[in-house]
Amino acid sequence: MRLRSVCSVAVGLAGSALWVHGAAAQQTAPEVRHVQGSWVNLREAPRADARVLAQVPANTVLQQLAERDGWCEVSYRGDPRLNAGGKGALASPLPLQAHVACNLLAPAPLALVQAAKDPARAFWVAPSPKRLRAYGNALPRPAALQMPALIKTHALGAEVRYPARPEFEAAKRLLRAGVLLDPTNEIARGKPVDPVADISIPGVRLALKPIAPSRFKRHGEVALLHDTEADGLAAVAGSRLAVVPTDVPMGGHNRHNGPEIEFVTGFWDVGAAYLVFDPPLMIYAITHQGLVGAQGLRKRTWMIDNGDFYCGGHYTGPGFEDPPAGGGDELVNVKGYARLSDTAQVLTRLVTATALPASAVAVQARRHPKEWTIAASPPEVPQPVRIQTAVVAYEIDLDRDGIADILRIEIPSKGEMSGQPVFTHHWYLNVGGQWFRAGHWVDQECT
Incomplete structure (x- = not known):
């Protein structure tokens, strides 16, 4: 009996020891x-x-x-x-x-929304060319490389050499290897809008077909070149996007100022670069006749000169210039699609998550006449000139189901210098049966 008690105690102590060890x-x-x-x-x-x-x-x-x-x-x-x-x-x-x-x-990783105010953290949370550029621009410049010193020490067009930074070198290596992007991080169109109410056109009220769900159900299924940058296009297409630096920064100035250095090209020690898409970015073009063209873009020169915008046609927000943009582009026509001439009137260019058919799409143009008079101003304008033009809304139905998927609206206004029409272009996307803003282009008269 006594022996049993001792054994029981021993077992109990052993159990306690095992429990403590386990804890x-x-x-x-x-x-x-x-x-x-x-x-x-x-x-x-x-x-x-x-x-x-x-x-x-x-x-x-x-x-x-x-x-x-x-x-x-x-x-x-x-x-x-x-x-x-x-x-x-x-x-x-x-x-x-x-x-x-x-x-x-x-315990949990950062989301992009949490890191958005810190360019370095934002890059490592969601690496992309856009965030690499913000990262480089946010790095603190040594005093000798800030603009007041550069104006005194560097000739216009001279190289500006920045010191290597370990964290930025790592970021460049990552982008040179290429990254896959998440459309939810790259595509942001805000809240749905009513295009008729969104654009104020004196004397004109647009007439549009009723909208309903059609081809695009989610924002990540489509990106117009008019409403996003390379990051968003690559994310929608599923292309791996790489940044390949090609030159160091140079001093430059706006053409209406100078000759002193007023800006430095690029960001940190990247003065020029290529954007490389793998596989090539399939860019579709839709003409006013409904023809569908397609080109594959593998490489493009990245425009990062940092000069202030002066004048001319431009996107007022994010945008990707229509190809061809320069000699650095590697662009090929895709067989089976319409071969579009350089003079073809292209209404929109886009990238989609799933291929567009090569067959023609339905395009309906609704014209709303608009006119004004250019006053006589001898000898250049000997008598008044009547200008007749129109606001035009193009409803583009990609799948021919009777519901517009893309809307482009052209609005003419009287040029301040010539009196001739100067156009703004607005694009909208039908996503899930609602219109969303998808880009804005403004023409300007320049001297």
Whole structure:
């Protein structure tokens, strides 16, 4: 009997020991943590002056092993974003154990909306060319490379050499290797609108067909070249998008000022670059006759000169210039689609998640006459001139189901200098049976 009691106690103690051991193991099991800072130091010891073993960007995944006095001991097994194309290096081999301030870690990764105000974090949360440019422009310039000093030390057109920054070098490596983009991060058209109420045209009220759901059910299914940049087009098409730097920054000036340096091309140490699409970006063109053309764009020169806009036709928001934009483009016509001439009246260019048929689409043009008089001004204008033009709404039905999928509205106005028509162009997309703004182009008279 006594022996049984001793055995029972021994078993009980053993069970207690096993429970305590299990609880301790449960408490010390690694927990997944995500880096919240933009370029965080992983240190050899839990001190702010300890040797840095590695630097990691936002949303790097770490395994937390322990926590004490505001420092977290972590295990780091690498980040494929930092080894893009098989390049990149660390001060210590992987995996490594290190220490990091616990307030720089969180259980969940950052979303783009949380990081949007910090260009560095925004890039690492959702890498893209647009965010690479914002990242480079936000890096602090040394005093010698700020504009007041450059005007004194650099000749117009001279190279401007920026120092290499480890975090930006890593970002460039990642973009050179190419990234796939998420349409939900790149396509933002705001709230639905009524085009008739959205555009105020004195003396004209547009007449449009009733809208209903048609070809496009989600924003990520389509992008017009008029309403987004390369990031949005590549995201919709599913193309991997790369940035290949080709030159260093140069000093420049607006053509109506100078000759001193007034801007520096590019962003940080990237003065010029190519945008490369893999597979090539399939760009469809719809003419006023309903013809469908298609071209594959593999490479385009990225226009990043940073000069102030002076005058001329331009998109008032994001936009991707209609091809061909210059000698750097690699653009080929796609067999089976209409071969469009350089003079063809193209109403819209777009990229879609699913292929457009090569057959013609339905286009209905609704004209609303508009006119004005140019007063006589001898000797150039010996007598008054009557200008007759029209507001035109083009309803483009891609799948011929009787419901417009794209709307383009051309609005003429009297040029301030010549009196001749100057046009603005508005595009709208039917997404899920509602109209959304999809780009705005403005013509301007220039001297």
